[in-house]
Amino acid sequence: MRAIRFHEQGRPLVVEEIDAPRPGPGDVLIDVVAAGVCGTELHFLEGLLTPATTPITLGHEVAGVVAEVGAEVAGVAPGDRVAVHYLHACHRCRSCRAGDDHLCDAPLGFLAFVTDGGFADRIVVPASAVVPVPEGLDLSVAATLCCSATTALHAVDVAEVQPGSSAVVYGTGGVGLAMVQVLREAGARPIAVARNPERLALARELGAAATVDATGGDVAAAIREATDGAGADVVFELVGTRETGAAALASLGKRGTLVYVGYSFDTVEITPLALVVPEQRIVTSVGNRRSELVAALDLAARGRLRTTVREYPLEQAGTALEDLRAGRVVGRAVLVP
Ligand SMILES: [Zn+2]
Ligand SMILES: [Zn+2]
Structure with a gap:
């Protein structure tokens, strides 16, 4: 064969x-x-x-x-x-x-x-x-x-997403587009981040409440704006680079949860103080x-x-x-x- x-x-x-x-x-x-x-x-x-x-x-x-x-x-x-x-x-x-x-x-x-x-x-x-x-x-x-929707379902479970919460989907490949829909089903407010206009349009069609074009500059500022200044309750990091990790952390609101699903060769810098004061947490989700x-x-x-x-x-x-x-x-x- x-x-x-x-x-x-x-x-x-x-x-x-x-x-x-x-x-x-x-x-x-x-x-x-x-x-x-x-x-x-x-x-x-x-x-x-x-x-x-x-x-x-x-x-x-x-x-x-x-x-x-x-x-x-x-x-x-x-x-x-x-x-x-x-x-x-x-x-x-x-x-x-x-x-x-x-x-x-x-x-x-x-x-x-x-x-x-x-x-x-x-x-x-x-x-x-x-x-x-x-x-x-x-x-x-x-x-x-x-893999795509199942991975999304698992990550949403790990993050303990609550109805009404704002949830950023950072990266809209197969997992990300599924995640927008899973979050919509969970009653959350999905915010999709991507570099590709076609994917952002598709994310909107599938239920994203807001989208952020990552080519347009300050992603964290755009997410704060989309959450009335509060920052996101959950950010799903599906890319895993130094740049996206920094933007994801800067997008989190008080008691926010950053969920690592994606990864790359990059390392990410974390300042404990910046996490401790707003009582944020970082969790991971595999498969x-x-x-x-x-x-x-x-x-x-x-x-x-x-x-x-x-x-x-x-x-x-x-x-x-x-x-x-x-x-x-x-x-x-x-x-x-
Ligand atoms: Zn896979
Ligand atoms: Zn076993």
């Missing part, structure tokens, strides 16, 4: 022929219909993140149709339309038992980090990792929800729980979560990532094998 494999930093991504995987007793074999292209893949190519093993098939946002199930699998059958939760939790460790399966201590698999991902014709995953895709929901959309994938699929099926999808054939993985890096993708790119 065909697969896009990561070997090492700097090596171009091309389609390779590899042996098709076979399902074990507790696994399912899935014909991949779509696999989302995420900033995480860029981080691999840039060397900011390193997979645990190489070569490895990329792609951790996967949806498809079940082709075959192992002898011990119940509740999933060939022909089922499914989305895959990227982290195949053990459901037994301390984190899993606390409901934090995204922090599992002994995962059975971790797509594109430890085990082969979905930039391929087929993929094998534990049956416990698949989630049914509601009828009528496009599988390309379902694939993108595996998402399996239950958040279920919730994201449900929201989308009910028309409460819209995703703009741009499809590329599997062979064009390199182009899709180049477009993502250059900011040319509005919404989410998916590879279609």
Whole structure:
């Protein structure tokens, strides 16, 4: 079968022929219909993140149709339309038992980090990792929800966003545009920050109460203005550079929460005094729980979560990532094998 494999930093991504995987007793074999292209893949190519093993098939946002199930699998059958939760939790460790399966201590698999991902014709995953895709929901959309909207749902949960609060979405890629909608659903007042006018317009269409063009100068001042001088209750930092970190901190109001979701090679300077006096806090959010994938699929099926999808054939993985890096993708790119 065909697969896009990561070997090492700097090596171009091309389609390779590899042996098709076979399902074990507790696994399912899935014909991949779509696999989302995420900033995480860029981080691999840039060397900011390193997979645990190489070569490895990329792609951790996967949806498809079940082709075959192992002898011990119940509740999933060939022909089922499914989305895959990227982290195949053990459901037994301390984190899993606390409901934090995204922090599992002994995962059975971790797509594109430890085990082969979905930039391929087929993929094998534990049956416990698949989630049914509601009828009528496009599988390309379902694939993108595996990371963008689920990550947004998790971050909003971590931040304990309250109805009526002002929440800045700093960066409007796939996660950011989903986050605007998740915040709208939570009754918050989303304020989107971006450099791309097309994305800012889309953020407004999806429910942003205000938008700030980051090319226009003082972002923090614009956010203070949009919050009647109070500063934001929550700022979601989806970019993670020195510049955006400083602006995000300067945008926070009293008892405000800065949530790190995005990261880069940059470091960020923090002055404890500036945080202590207004009693602000900094928290982080990583990935998402399996239950958040279920919730994201449900929201989308009910028309409460819209995703703009741009499809590329599997062979064009390199182009899709180049477009993502250059900011040319509005919404989410998916590879279609
Ligand atoms: Zn992702
Ligand atoms: Zn676990």
